[in-house]
Amino acid sequence: MCPYHTSPDSEPTAGASGASPAAGSASSPAGWHDARLDFSSSMSYGDYLALDQLLHAQHPRSPDHNEMLFIIQHQTSELWMKLMLHELRAARQNVIDDQLRPAFKMLTRVSRIMEQLVQAWAVLATMTPPEYSAMRPYLGQSSGFQSFQYREIEFILGNKNAAMLKPHAHHPERLAEVEAALHLPSLYDEAVRLMARRGLTIDAGRLARDPALPTEYDASVEAAWLAVYRDPAQHWELYELGEKLVDLEDAFRQWRFRHVTTVERIIGFKRGTGGTEGVNYLRRMLDVVLFPELWKLRTDL
Template identity: 35%
Template sequence: MNHGTSALDEPVDDDLTRPFPGASPYDTYVHASVLNTLQHPLTEAPDEMGFLVTTQVMELWFTLIVHEWRTAKVAFAKDDPDAAMDALTRSRRALTALNGAWAPIAALTPAQFNGFRAAFGQASGFQSAMYRHLEFLLGDKSSGLLRAHRGDPAVHEALGETYREPSLYDEVLAHLHRQGLPVPRHVLERDVTLPYTSDPGVVDTWRHVYAGPRHHPHLALGEVLTDIAELVTRWRFEHVLVVRRAMGAKPGSAGSAGLAWLERRAARPVFPELWEVRGDV
C-alpha cells in the first residue's frame, strides 16, 4: 500500500508550508483570531450562535457603510462629485450585503427564538451605536436616542459629533446649491440636529434634475441616492419581518414596543423628495 502523496493531492509550493515566525500575515492584517473569539453564546440553544454571528456581521457592515457615507460627505463638501459617487456606489454594495445578512435568522420560529431570548436580557438592536451613526447620517436625528448612550462617554461623544454635523443628505443639497440648483435657503440653514423632513422646494430642485438630460451627473446622483434609500428601507422592513416571525407583537427587550416600534421606524422615508418627485416627472 502506498502511504505517500495521494494522486488527488496537489503539489504545494514550499513557501506555503514554511512555518510563520509568529501569527500569519493574514491574521496580523485581518485579526481573524480576534474576531473568532468574540462569539459567546449564553445558552445551549442551537440557534443562538447564528443569531450572535448575524448580529456581529451586521455591526461590521454598519461600520463600513458609515465609513463610506462619511467619505462621501467630505467629498461633497469639497465639491468632488466623482469621489462622492465612488463612495456611495461602494456603500450601495455594502448595503446589499447587509440585507443578505438576515438569511441565517430569517426563519426563526418563536420556540427557537425563545430558546435564547431571555439570555440577552435588556439588550436590543436599537442600542447599536454604529446603527445610530448610520441613521443620523441619513438625517434621522434623535436627541433622545443620543441621550441613551450617556453612560458610555466615548461612544456618546462620537455619536454626538455625528448628531451635530450635517447629514449626508444635507451635504448633497449644499453641493447641489453650489452647482447652481435652486435649493431653498431655509433648507441650507436649517438646524441639522432636527430630523430631516420633506420640503417642497427640494422637490422642485430634484424636478429640475429629473426633467433634464438623461445622462446628467446629477441624475446619476439622484438614482444612487434612491438605490441607497430603497436598500435601507428594505433592511428595515426585513427587520420587521424577522421580528414578526420570531416573536409576533410581544413587547421588545429593553422596554421598546417591539414590532410596533420597528414598523413606525420602517415607515420613515429616506431622502423623501427623491420619491415624491417621481410623480411629477
C-alpha cells in the first residue's frame, strides 16, 4: 500500500455518544476520534525518516531561484551513492564468502540505482547557462570532484588512482576512509579470486597484484572468463556473475555519459569549480574500462 495515500480501513469512529456525524460535517472532523491517526506517543513517518533534518539540509547561498535544484540534485545523488556503497560492499563480501545469489540481487540493485542517477541528470539539464552563472560565484571551491562517496565507488569498482586522495586531504577522517578503499581489493579482484578458487587458471601475478593499482587487462583472466562463457551450464554462477558485472558497467557508462553531456550543456568547456578540468576530464573518464576481460571476450568468443 502506498504510504502517501494510506487511510484507515474503516470510517473514523463516532464520538463518545456513538452518534453519527451531522450532515455536511465530512470536511470537519470535530468530535471524531481514531487512535490510528494519533501519533503523539509513537514513531511517525517523519520521525522514522528524520525529515526535519533532511528537509532543512538545503541552504542556498545565492539569491538565485535555481540553486535549490542544484543542491537537491547533488544531495539526492549522494543518498543514492550511499546505498550503492552499502550494496557494493555487501556484494563484495558475498563474493569472498562464495555466496553469489545474494550478490546477484545486490549488483542488480546497484545497476537500477545508476539508472535512477542517469535520469536525474535530465532534471539538472533544465538549468540553463545563465541560471548556473548566476549562482556559480557562490559555490566557492566546492566541486563534485570532492565527493568521497563517488571516489569510493570508483575504487571498489577497480578504477584506482592514488592521486584522487588529494581532494580529500583537507578532511582527515574522509581521507582515511577513501585511502582504506584504495587499498582494499576491488569487487572485480574478488571475482577473479573466486574463479581461481573454483578451479579456473589465473596467473599467480594477477592474484597477488597490488590492490591499490587500477585494473588492467590480463590474458589469464580473459581465458578463464572464456571458459565460463563457452560452457555456461558447467559454470552457471560464474556466468551469471559475469553478466551482472557487465550490466553494472553498462549502467555506469551511461551515468558517466549523461554526466558529461549535462555539464557541457550547462557550462560548455569552462573549468569546473575547484579548478577541475570540467568536460575534458569527464570525457577521458568515458574511456575507462572497469572489467576489461569481460568486454574483450565478446570479440574473441
